[in-house]
Amino acid sequence: xxxxxxxxxxxxxxxxxxxxxxxxxxxxxxxxxxxxxxxxxxxxxxxxxxxxxxxxxxxxxxxxxxxxxxxxxxxxxxxxxxxxxxxxxxxxxxxxxxxxxxxxxxxxxxxxxxxxxxxxxxxxxxxxxxxxxxxxxxxxxxxxxxxxxxxxxxxxxxxxxxxxxxxxxxxxxxxxxxxxxxxxxxxxxxxxxxxxxxxxxxxxxxxxxxxxxxxxxxxxxxxxxxxxxxxxxxxxxxxxxxxxxxxxxxxxxxxxxxxxxxxxxxxxxxxxxxxxxxxxxxxxxxxxxxxxxxxxxxxxxxxxx
Amino acid sequence: xxxxxxxxxxxxxxxxxxxxxxxxxxxxxxxxxxxxxxxxxxxxxxxxxxxxxxxxxxxxxxxxxxxxxxxxxxxxxxxxxxxxxxxxxxxxxxxxxxxxxxxxxxxxxxxxxxxxxxxxxxxxxxxxxxxxxxxxxxxxxxxxxxxxxxxxxxxxxxxxxxxxxxxxxxxxxxxxxxxxxxxxxxxxxxxxxxxxxxxxxxxxxxxxxxxxxxxxxxxxxxxxxxxxxxxxxxxxxxxxxxxxxxxxxxxxxxxxxxxxxxxxxxxxxxxxxxxxxxxxxxxxxxxxxxxxxxxxxxxxxxxxxxxxxxxxxxxxxxxxxxxxxxxxxxxxxxxxxxxxxxxxxxxxxxxxxxxxxxxxxxxxxxxxxxxxxxxxxxxxxxxxxxxxxxxxxxxxxxxxxxxxxxxxxxxxxxxxxxxxxxxxxxxxxxxxxxxxxxxxxxxxxxxxxxxxxxxxxxxxxxxxxxxxxxxxxxxxxxxxxxxxxxxxxxxxxxxxxxxxxxx
Numbered sequence: 001x002x003x004x005x006x007x008x009x010x011x012x013x014x015x016x017x018x019x020x021x022x023x024x025x026x027x028x029x030x031x032x033x034x035x036x037x038x039x040x041x042x043x044x045x046x047x048x049x050x051x052x053x054x055x056x057x058x059x060x061x062x063x064x065x066x067x068x069x070x071x072x073x074x075x076x077x078x079x080x081x082x083x084x085x086x087x088x089x090x091x092x093x094x095x096x097x098x099x100x101x102x103x104x105x106x107x108x109x110x111x112x113x114x115x116x117x118x119x120x121x122x123x124x125x126x127x128x129x130x131x132x133x134x135x136x137x138x139x140x141x142x143x144x145x146x147x148x149x150x151x152x153x154x155x156x157x158x159x160x161x162x163x164x165x166x167x168x169x170x171x172x173x174x175x176x177x178x179x180x181x182x183x184x185x186x187x188x189x190x191x192x193x194x195x196x197x198x199x200x201x202x203x204x205x206x207x208x209x210x211x212x213x214x215x216x217x218x219x220x221x222x223x224x225x226x227x228x229x230x231x232x233x234x235x236x237x238x239x240x241x242x243x244x245x246x247x248x249x250x251x252x253x254x255x256x257x258x259x260x261x262x263x264x265x266x267x268x269x270x271x272x273x274x275x276x277x278x279x280x281x282x283x284x285x286x287x288x289x290x291x292x293x294x295x296x297x298x299x300x301x302x303x304x305x
Numbered sequence: 306x307x308x309x310x311x312x313x314x315x316x317x318x319x320x321x322x323x324x325x326x327x328x329x330x331x332x333x334x335x336x337x338x339x340x341x342x343x344x345x346x347x348x349x350x351x352x353x354x355x356x357x358x359x360x361x362x363x364x365x366x367x368x369x370x371x372x373x374x375x376x377x378x379x380x381x382x383x384x385x386x387x388x389x390x391x392x393x394x395x396x397x398x399x400x401x402x403x404x405x406x407x408x409x410x411x412x413x414x415x416x417x418x419x420x421x422x423x424x425x426x427x428x429x430x431x432x433x434x435x436x437x438x439x440x441x442x443x444x445x446x447x448x449x450x451x452x453x454x455x456x457x458x459x460x461x462x463x464x465x466x467x468x469x470x471x472x473x474x475x476x477x478x479x480x481x482x483x484x485x486x487x488x489x490x491x492x493x494x495x496x497x498x499x500x501x502x503x504x505x506x507x508x509x510x511x512x513x514x515x516x517x518x519x520x521x522x523x524x525x526x527x528x529x530x531x532x533x534x535x536x537x538x539x540x541x542x543x544x545x546x547x548x549x550x551x552x553x554x555x556x557x558x559x560x561x562x563x564x565x566x567x568x569x570x571x572x573x574x575x576x577x578x579x580x581x582x583x584x585x586x587x588x589x590x591x592x593x594x595x596x597x598x599x600x601x602x603x604x605x606x607x608x609x610x611x612x613x614x615x616x617x618x619x620x621x622x623x624x625x626x627x628x629x630x631x632x633x634x635x636x637x638x639x640x641x642x643x644x645x646x647x648x649x650x651x652x653x654x655x656x657x658x659x660x661x662x663x664x665x666x667x668x669x670x671x672x673x674x675x676x677x678x679x680x681x682x683x684x685x686x687x688x689x690x691x692x693x694x695x696x697x698x699x700x701x702x703x704x705x706x707x708x709x710x711x712x713x714x715x716x717x718x719x720x721x722x723x724x725x726x727x728x729x730x731x732x733x734x735x736x737x738x739x740x741x742x743x744x745x746x747x748x749x750x751x752x753x754x755x756x757x758x759x760x761x762x763x764x765x766x767x768x769x770x771x772x773x774x775x776x777x778x779x780x781x782x783x784x785x786x787x788x789x790x791x792x793x794x795x796x797x798x799x800x801x802x803x804x805x806x807x808x
Contacts, residue, residue: 255512
C-alpha cells in the first residue's frame with residue numbers, strides 16, 4: 001500500500017474512533033441538556049416538557065442507536081440541529097468556520113515563511129543580534145499569554161497609534177489575531193530551525209564542505225537546510241494544535257464571530273450536536289495537518305544527515 | 306504648465322466629489338453598538354430573550370416604563386378593570402409589525418398566550434393569563450390571581466408583544482427589525498419601515514464583546530459609536546479623550562448576593578445574617594469606582610426604596626456565627642464539628658463590576674474566619690438555578706415595570722421561577738399576597754417595605770450596591786441619553802448616525 005493510501009486509511013479510521021469516543025464523552029458530561037434548557041428558557045419543569053425535549057433531541061433513544069443515526073446523517077452533510085439555537089449545525093459552522101480557519105491558517109502559514117530566514121540568519125552568526133533577538137522573542141512569547149499581548153497590541157497599535165483598525169469586519173480586523181498566532185509559532189519554529197542548523201555545523205561533512213571552499217552560508221544551506229526543515233516541520237504539528245486552542249481565546253478578545261465564542265456558549269448549554277461537530281472539525285483539522293506533515297517528512301526524509 | 310493646472314483642477318473636482326460622497330454617505334452609515342450582552346435568540350418566549358429583544362429596540366410591550374420611571378402605554382392605549390380577575394386592554398390603532406401585518410387583538414393574544422405556555426417567568430405576577438378578542442382593538446384579559454395593576458404586569462420583561470408567523474418565527478413592532486443574527490456575536494438591525502420616523506433611522510450593527518477591556522479599546526479605537534456598560538476603572542481615562550462622550554447614570558439594577566439556603570452552612574439564617582452584616586458596602590462601592598450602598602431591594606430613586614443603608618457590624622456577625630456553632634480556632638478560622646466554614650462565591654463576566662467585587666468580598670469575610678473560594682462562571686442563570694454555589698453575586702433590575710411586586714414575586718416567593726436561593730417562607734409569601742389586592746401605590750410601598758424587612762431578617766439575599774453605569778459615545782451619537790438601565794439601549798429616538806448632537 002502506498003504512503004498516501006496508508007495515511008488516508010489511518011485518517012479515516014482515526015476520525016471514526018474519535019467520533020465514537022467523543023460521542024460517548026459528550027453524552028456522559030455532567031448536567032443534562034434538557035434540565036439546562038428548562039432552567040435557561042424558564043420552561044415549565046413538568047414531565048411533558050422534559051419528555052418533549054428528550055424526544056425532539058433524540059435523547060430518549062439508546063446510545064448506539066443515537067450514535068449510528070448521527071454518523072449516518074453526519075457523513076451525508078446533515079449535522080443535526082443545535083439544541084440551543086434550533087438552527088442547522090452545519091450552517092452555523094459554515095457561517096463561522098471560514099473566519100476561524102482564515103485566522104489559524106494565515107498565522108500558521110506566515111510563521112514558517114519567516115522562521116526559515118530568521119533561523120538561518122541566527123545560525124549564521126550565533127550570539128549575533130538576530131540570534132539574541134529571536135531567543136528573546138521565543139522566551140517572551142512563551143512566557144506571556146497571547147491574550148495579554150493582544151490587549152497590549154490593541155492599545156498601542158489600535159488606540160494610540162491607530163495604525164490598524166482591530167475591530168472592523170474586514171481584513172483589518174484579522175491583522176492582530178493572525179500576527180499573534182504567527183508570532184507564537186514564529187518564535188518556536190525559528191529556534192527549532194536554528195538549533196538543527198547549528199547541529200549540522202558540528203558534523204565532519206560540514207567542516208569538509210568549508211574546507212572545499214564553500215562559504216558558511218552556502219554550506220549551511222546546502223547541507224543543513226533540509227535537516228533543519230525536517231525538525232521544523234515536526235515542531236509545526238504542535239503549533240497547529242496550539243493554534244486551535246488560541247483562536248478561540250483570540251476570537252473572544254477581538255469580538256470576532258468565529259467558532260470560539262459559539263463553542264463557549266455551547267459547552268455551557270451542553271449542546272451535543274455542536275460539541276460533536278466541533279470535535280470532528282478539530283480532529284479533521286489535526287489529522288489532515290498531521291497527514292500533510294507526514295507526507296512532507298517522508299519527502300524530506302532521505303536528505304537527513 | 307496649462308496641462309498641469311488642468312490636471313490639478315481635475316484632481317480637485319474628483320477629491321471634492323469623493324469628499325461630498327463621503328459626507329452624504331455618513332448619515333446612512335450603520336451605528337456601531339457594543340455591549341457585553343446580546344439576545345440569545347429570536348424566540349421571544351425563551352428565557353430572557355423578551356428583555357433582550359426590547360433592549361435591542363426590536364420589540365415592544367403593551368405598557369412600558371419611561372425615562373422618569375413612570376408606567377406609560379406603549380402598544381396599548383389604555384387598560385380598565387372589569388372585575389377582580391378581568392381587564393380590558395385597548396390597543397393603539399394603526400400599529401403594525403415590521404412585516405406590515407397589523408398589531409391586532411388576535412396577534413397580540415396569540416403571542417402572549419405562547420409566552421404564557423413557554424416561559425414560567427411570565428406567570429410570576431398574575432398566574433396564567435387568558436386572552437379573548439373583545440372588539441377589533443380590545444383584548445379581554447383574565448388573570449389567574451387578582452392583579453391590581455395590569456399595566457405593570459404587561460410592562461414586565463417576559464411580556465413582549467409579537468406576532469407568530471406560520472413557520473413558528475416571530476415578528477415584532479419596535480423601531481428596528483432584524484436583518485441578520487449571529488448567535489453570541491452580532492445582530493444587524495434595519496429601521497422597521499412600519500415604525501414612525503423609519504426614514505431617519507440609521508441601520509445598527511450591534512456586537513457582543515465578551516471582554517470588557519476589548520469593549521473599551523474598541524470605543525477608544527473609534528470602532529464603536531455606543532459602548533454600553535464600560536468598566537468603571539476605565540472611565541477616568543476615557544473622559545480625557547476629546548473624541549468621546551462618557552455618560553454615567555444611576556440604574557434600576559441592584560448588585561446583590563444570593564445566599565443559597567439549601568447548603569448545610571447557609572441553611573441557618575444566623576449564618577446568612579452574619580454574612581450580610583460582614584459586608585462593608587462603602588468599600589465595595591470604592592472597588593467599582595461608583596455606586597451607593599444599597600438600602601434594600603430597590604434603587605434609591607424609586608418611591609418604594611428603603612431610606613437607610615444596610616448596616617455593617619463585624620462584632621454582631623461574629624456573635625451570630627458563634628451562636629450558630631461556627632467557632633473560631635487558634636488560627637482564626639471558623640469550623641463546626643471539625644468542618645471548616647468555607648464558602649464558594651460566584652460572579653459572572655457579563656457584569657464586570659461583580660467580578661471586581663469578588664476579591665473585596667473575600668477580604669471582608671476573611672476577618673470573620675470565613676474562607677472563600679471565588680469563581681467566575683459564564684452561564685450564570687444555569688449555575689444559579691442548579692444551586693451549585695454558596696454565595697452568588699448578581700445584578701438584577703428590581704423594578705423593571707416601575708412596581709415593586711414583580712421582583713419579589715419572581716425571585717423569593719416559594720417555588721418561583723427565578724428563586725435561585727431556595728428560600729421558602731409562608732410568612733413572606735403571605736406578605737406578597739397583599740400585592741394581589743392592593744392598588745394604592747403608597748400601600749404597595751408599605752407591602753414592599755414589610756417584604757424587605759422579612760428578607761433582612763431571613764437573609765436569603767444580601768443587598769449590596771445601587772450602581773452607576775457608564776456609556777461611551779462617539780461624536781456621531783454624543784447626544785444619546787442613557788436611561789432605563791439596559792432595558793432600552795436602542796430606542797426610537799436614537800436616530801441617524803450623524804456628527805451633530807441629536808435633538
